[in-house]
Amino acid sequence: MSTPSSWPLPPDSIRFVLPRQMVSRLQQHPLSEQLYPLGVGYYQLARGHEMAREQHDDYLLIYCLEGSGRLEYGAQKKRRIIRPGDLIVLPQHTPHHYWTDQKNPWSIYWVHFDGSLADDFLSQLETDLESPVLSLGIHSRLVADFEALLDARQARHHLASYLHSANQLRQLLTHIALLKPIARQQQEESLDLEKVHSLMQTRLHEQLDVETLASAVSLSKYHFIKKYKTLTGTTPINHFIQLKIERACHLLDVTNNGIKEVAWAVGYEDAYYFSRIFRKMMGISPSRYRAMRLGRSSYTGD
Known part of the structure; x- marks a missing residue:
């Protein structure tokens, strides 16, 4: 090499x-x-x-x-x-x-x-x-x-x-x-969602505010949020959190890292706060999610 x-x-x-x-x-x-x-x-x-x-x-x-x-x-x-x-x-x-x-x-x-x-x-x-x-x-x-x-x-x-x-x-x-x-088929007037989503993907291990996302596509915070919601039906921060939780699910699937380590890897220093966000998005806790994937818990109840 x-x-x-x-x-x-x-x-x-x-x-x-x-x-x-x-x-x-x-x-x-x-x-x-x-x-x-x-x-x-x-x-x-x-x-x-x-x-x-x-x-x-x-x-x-x-x-x-x-x-x-x-x-x-x-x-x-x-x-x-x-x-x-x-x-x-x-x-x-x-x-x-x-x-x-x-x-x-x-x-x-x-x-x-x-x-x-x-x-x-x-x-x-x-x-x-x-x-x-x-x-x-x-x-x-x-x-x-x-x-x-x-x-x-x-x-x-x-x-x-x-x-x-x-x-x-x-x-x-x-x-x-x-x-x-x-390549290069996006219209200049439209919101460059790929650029926004790529920035989100690269910063999953951090916190990312709306101002940073809006600046990346040269829009004010207000116009950015409005355009984004029109195109996607959700807010940029909600989508960013969804990406974080998807990444957390992947780490729970393919690693033996503890919940605290997984939380840290997706930008949450407080594992309890991460668990609350995870439960809100997925309907179950991170530990139960892993247990279900490993066949140690059913999908219908604890």
């Missing part, structure tokens, strides 16, 4: 590199040998982030959510400005240098990967060294795909979890192929 950036990692960012022993098992397993992740991360407002590689021995995707940066690539050292919604696609053996704008630092997802069919998956995206950047726009489902890959760090040394991540990587790449033809 190409060496990941040594950029100092702040609390709101994630860098996860798969254990070498697990990578070796994925290389040999029939369900993952064709495509598997090597490392994945999320860097939020990554001021000072920069990386240069003359030798690049795997494949790399970088998805910019906010801020801006620069990419220099290939033997001719061509340059591109990277903006929100841009996806950098760097095949194996492509020398490159990328860095964030110091005044407007980017927030990015990234994944290093490899596999016998990695070239074939990239060929479906129809990129080349003349244009290694896809302007997809901001898509909440694509953000969710990257977040699903980040769940691999919960797996420790369970092969089944990493096999699942390998197939989630397939889903991410084929999803990008679907998004490419419909």
Whole structure:
């Protein structure tokens, strides 16, 4: 694997590199040998982030959510400005240098990967060294795909979890192929829901106010709430809470983390308050939800 950036990692960012022993098992397993992740991360407002590689021995995707940066690539050292919604696609053996704008630092997802069919998956995206950047726009489902890959760090040394991540990587790449033809189709006058929902997805582990969401789409708080409710039938904060609870359900399903840890992971410091919100949304407590999923409680009563 190409060496990941040594950029100092702040609390709101994630860098996860798969254990070498697990990578070796994925290389040999029939369900993952064709495509598997090597490392994945999320860097939020990554001021000072920069990386240069003359030798690049795997494949790399970088998805910019906010801020801006620069990419220099290939033997001719061509340059591109990277903006929100841009996806950098760097095949194996492509020398490159990328860095964030110091005044407007980017927030990015990234994944290093490899596999016998990695070239074939990239060929479906129809990129080349003349244009290694896809302007997809901001898509909440694509953000969710990257977040699903980040769940691999919960797996420790369970092969089944990493096999699942390998197939989630397939889903991410084929999803990008679907998004490419419909990129940039939103009208300027309409509310960019994808941008709003993507911001929500990336901040599920935090609290997020309406002012921040409205600012992201250059609207006043009043007009933002009005447009959002007209389009969705609910308020932005209610939808944000719904996303948090969906994420909490996922963590209750796939991890052994305690209720307090799950609450913390979705931005609630008070586990009792989290449990009240969970019960209001789901009709049952987090502990009963987990018990039902494990077959220790019925769906009809305690």
